[in-house]
Amino acid sequence: MANIGIDLGTTNSLVAVVMNGRARCLLDDAGASMLPSAVRYEADGSVVVGRAARDEAPRHPHRTFTSVKRFMGRAPADCQADAALFRVKMDPTEARFVRFLVEGHAPVTPVEVSAEVLKLLRARAVECLFGEPGGAVITVPAYFDDAQRQATKDAARLAGLEVLRLLNEPTAAAIAYGLDKRGGGTFAVYDLGGGTFDISILKLDDGVFQVLSTAGDTHLGGDDFDRALAELAAGGADAAAKLDDGAFRGLVASARAAKHQLSEHGAATVATAGGDVKxxxxxxEASILPILERTGASCRRALADAGLTAAQVDAVVLVGGSTRVPLVRRHVATLFGREPYCDLDPDEVVALGAAMQADILSGNSQLADDMLLLDVIPLSLGLEVMGGVTEKFIPRCSTIPVNAHQTFTTHVDNQTVVDLHVVQGDRELASQNRSLARFELRGLPPLPAGVPRVRVEFTVDADGLLHVAAKEEHTGIEAKIDVKPSYGLSEEDIERMLEDAIDHAETDVDERLLIDARVEAEGILAAIHKALATDSGMLVGNEAEVIQEVATALQASMTTTERERISALSKKLDEVSAPFAQRRIERDLTLALSGRDADEVGAQMGLR
Amino acid sequence: MAVELTERAISRIRELAMKRQTPDHVFRLGIRGGGCSGLSYYVDFAPAAAEKDKVFNFGPDDGKVTVVVDRKSYLFLNGIVVDWKTELMKTGFEFINPLAKTSCSCGESFTV
Amino acid sequence: MASHRSVCFSCREPVQAPSCVGCGALQPPPASPDPFVLFGLPHRYHIDAADLDVRYRTIARATHPDRFVSRPAVERRMALQWTAALNEARRVLKDDRTRARWLATGRSAPRESGGPALDPAFLAEIFEWRERDEDEPGVMRELATASRQKLFRKIETEFSEWEGGSGTLDHIEDHLNRLTYVEGLLRSHPEA
Structure with missing residues (x-):
């Protein structure tokens, strides 16, 4: 079971796999590697994903979702501007997380929409690999915070994928470029995709990749080029704002198509409501220059964080389809004082790197298995303390995994509950940072204010996700912590969605896996009974009892819905009967190879 | 006797090679024994034929599909016909094996 | 690498490395938070940064969670603990300030959570800087920069003496607390 790499992009998504030591993107029927990250919900409950959904979006503006990655793991209050920009309607009754209203369909979350894209990519892998992929490495912008990373993982889970690792996109690009094959160096990865901009400064030393710093903007990308061009053609931003949703989407689609011609022909025509505009x-280029200058500011910040000057960077790598725009290349060359690398397809490079990392994680890779990726967290993690101030406990750019602890106490006598508010960001006031979770520490001993010592431990794992544990030091009481994710989905939400999916879709993962497990178990039991009936003479020792015992347990488990137990017992039955099976096959082969031809053996075996 | 592929199977293998971006790889057909679950068919792409493989070529030179079978598997696969089915209940390669005594309902495993 | 645990949690064989030589199981990281012990380094202020990097990479390769993706959950958890401890230890040792504070006090952060304690004479000096800065803008920055250099020199000298077998680390914490304040001052008054 090969592991796969997935680039879950704002505009397009891709899946790649390492086959015989080389990473390749898997293509669709039309030979395209990119799957537009566009999803349309039909009134009959069916879902259209990809190119058709994207191209037909102007006709179904209230049932089609694009650039959904911008909403992943964010709170409705933080998404108002994006909702207006992308002309989607959010469910006003849901304050915790974003839920889109869909015409003629139940509301959907960005996680569910992303899961549809991932399901299609998984299906592509199943087709090309003749079976389920082992696990997946999924890339996220380096700038993604905890909630956004968690939402990405949730989407993968909903799509039936086992996530081996969330990988920062620029790091994936560096792997794809084989920068690990160099002795060492400092590299900048300039990633201007459809909807996000990331600049990462990576250091390679003796096979260890390390992200020194990252900066960027989750709201900057090729979509902004499309909009700039659309507004240019419409005669200004004000004129574009007056268009209805369908006409606006049509205009942006037309601008996107024209953008590709512009670079090649020096001019292009955009179809607008008022006719074609040249x-x-x-x-x-003049209209997108301000956008590029914003990327320059991020580059300077990333360099400063890494304690480097542009001249100390050994190579610059370009990632993202938007870096095909010639002005972008010129701009990057000026910023860093050197020509950037652009040999690989900038759209595929992240997926290819993800596939290579997925292969390395399989542990039996033909690729550099001595390579180790060390990532950093993009934003500081802290707690809201008295006065609404943020107290940082894990600073920005700390290498992960990382562990930190803080000791807290009570403010009033006999206080048994302490509220803790975890935030992510680098602003002084907690309210200006991203709220990640609120914790309640309950069951503290009633003591005078300031006496209890509650040690709270924070761990950020290799995926950049936060885990929290707490303990009162005097009494040893492990205070109970209730995690209430401020954004993103709770474990119960995910379970509920999985259950809903089972109710509504035949293709749902869990149910299908259960059926598969039962079918497999039936097949094994039938074969065992047949083999025991014909060849019981070949059993040795206590094999008969062991096989019978496991077979009985398996038979009993099949009436339950415990898929994992059924699978485990099937596997066990397979294992305990393997020597017996091996003896039967060896005997057949010995007969076959002892002078008679295959037809005769086949006939002989068929008769038995 | 040999290994046969239907036209549908040939064009399907060609299409998969395109999607995987491995046009130069060969298509390996084999059997594997899974404990007492009988024998099951096994398909995959491989970079090249192994030394003792049986090699079969299908289609015109410019769209050639090469199928390889290892020697042990060939004892069980001689005479097999591989088809590609796209039906409502089942989409996949179908194996018609003259040597198989019983096949399971999904057609993916068999006993001899 | 430091010896930190005597018996493998899994097979009960004696172990010295992060992983048990007998069964390959990754062991828990050392309970002691001493970053020098984790890297097998002597307690010295003067360390070779390149050597630290090599030691870091060697241990990280053996303990990073990516190396344990298909291992049992208990080992994956230990890999997480190991690498987290390793990253923290490296952070402490990499920076002159945290490394010095650790050697002098056994902690990497100041004792007071609301900021380090400072003696009144030093605060009076800062007050004077501020006053002079009002007449002559930019003077405070110059004075603070000079003070920072002086503090680093003192720290350096006292550690050299200590490592040579004479002198004490009694004043290091005080120097570091002043340094923290001076550097904070420099950050909040960027160059014009």
């Missing part, structure tokens, strides 16, 4: 390359 736009020159100069006008387009």
């Amino acid at each position: 736009v020159s390359l100069d006008a387009f």
